[in-house]
Amino acid sequence: MNDKNNEALALFEQGYDKILEGLDVLGYQVNDDANFAGTAARAAKGLGQLMRDKQEVKTEVEEMLTKTFPAKYKDMVISKHNVAFGVCPHHLLPVVYRISVAYIPTSKVLGISKLSRLAKLLARAPMLQEDLTHELSRILYEDLQSDGSGTYIEGLHMCMASRGAGAHETRVVTSAMRGAFLDQMSTRQEFIKLVTASHPNLI
């Protein structure tokens, strides 16, 4: 936990104190109800887990990409259905993602757990699902220096599900292809087919 994290958490807590004042206005008597004791600090901590420090994330990603192994395998590697959490920048409400990422290695492969870690780590930001999709594909293509990458994300957005549109069944689907996934229709199709195959643990 660095100084920036502590500063952000203190500001988050101040914000939640104001939210509690608003709840008091709505008649919830938060000062007399023990359930609200310490809520601002707890909520700030929770939010802090959903929004990581940008520079810290960048450094962690760079470190992750250094942990590669030499490989002769030159076909598609897919890590599918990684459940990850983030928040949307428009409402700061939670988003539950199911993220599938893939790449075609040149001479090196990433440790397979790194793909899951990468997806979950990148999601923890107030970021549009569209931008998250592009960023994952960019990292797996440009930074990893692969032959191509694909990202496919289904998002359950609480801002849509619990308010406004009330679209609680809707999943927002985004995909981004780079390199061979963009140039070769068969590679793209193989990826989409494999990651959209039915799975018992749907979010």
Ligand SMILES: [Zn+2]
């Ligand atoms: Zn939203």
